[in-house]
Amino acid sequence: MFPLPVALVVTGDMEQSNIVTIAWVSLLTSSPPTLGVSVGTKGFSGKQILKNKHFTVNIASAAIMVEADFCGITSGKERDKFKESGLTKMPSRHIPSPIIRECPLNFECRLVNHSVFGTTNHFAGEILEIHMDTDKLRDVNDPASFDTAAMDPLVYIGGAREYRRIGEKIGDAYQIGKQLIR
Ligand SMILES: Cc1cc2nc3c(=O)[nH]c(=O)nc-3n(C[C@H](O)[C@H](O)[C@H](O)COP(=O)(O)O)c2cc1C
Numbered sequence: 001m002f003p004l005p006v007a008l009v010v011t012g013d014m015e016q017s018n019i020v021t022i023a024w025v026s027l028l029t030s031s032p033p034t035l036g037v038s039v040g041t042k043g044f045s046g047k048q049i050l051k052n053k054h055f056t057v058n059i060a061s062a063a064i065m066v067e068a069d070f071c072g073i074t075s076g077k078e079r080d081k082f083k084e085s086g087l088t089k090m091p092s093r094h095i096p097s098p099i100i101r102e103c104p105l106n107f108e109c110r111l112v113n114h115s116v117f118g119t120t121n122h123f124a125g126e127i128l129e130i131h132m133d134t135d136k137l138r139d140v141n142d143p144a145s146f147d148t149a150a151m152d153p154l155v156y157i158g159g160a161r162e163y164r165r166i167g168e169k170i171g172d173a174y175q176i177g178k179q180l181i182r
Pocket of ligand 1: 018021022024025040046071075076
């Protein structure tokens with residue numbers, strides 16, 4: 001049982017692009033800002049990232065659970081996943097790979113590091129731009145005011161192979177533990 005976010009990684013460009021669903025995604029460093037994604041060596045997307053050296057990471061909300069699952073059980077080798085899922089591509093600012101309109105949070109990434117463990121590519125992407133739905137900000141001038149409830153991120157429970165939603169806020173990080181410091 002391993003709770004993980006669901007991210008849709010987009011490769012290619014506005015004319016020809018592919019979407020792959022991944023749960024193995026994490027921020028790696030804040031300076032420079034980098035995101036790590038683990039993408040299988042056998043699928044279509046890993047080869048695309050190696051070839052193009054850029055990709056976008058789009059965080060899925062619960063509203064697109066069906067589309068996200070579809071992109072995780074089909075391959076860009078055989079299908080146009082944008083066309084078949086109905087998800088909408090929008091141009092990025094710095095790279096040819098598009099972002100997905102239906103995702104509330106999007107990262108444009110430039111490939112800066114790559115390694116292979118077993119049958120999985122580990123890609124590190126420098127974050128060149130972050131897009132977020134402004135209607136989900138409590139204060140439009142403060143990106144940290146992103147409203148988690150409005151974002152409604154889709155959570156994948158590895159092992160159990162099920163999707164869930166995030167529950168209510170229960171505390172402030174980097175604060176709540178201070179009560180045990182003597
Ligand atoms: C919920 C979910 C999470 C997944 N997480 C990953 C992952 O982290 N890394 C990965 O390589 N594949 C993951 N997959 C499987 C890929 O999405 C799948 O192999 C896909 O068909 C590859 O597509 P492509 O050939 O178009 O790249 C996941 C699938 C689902 C449904």
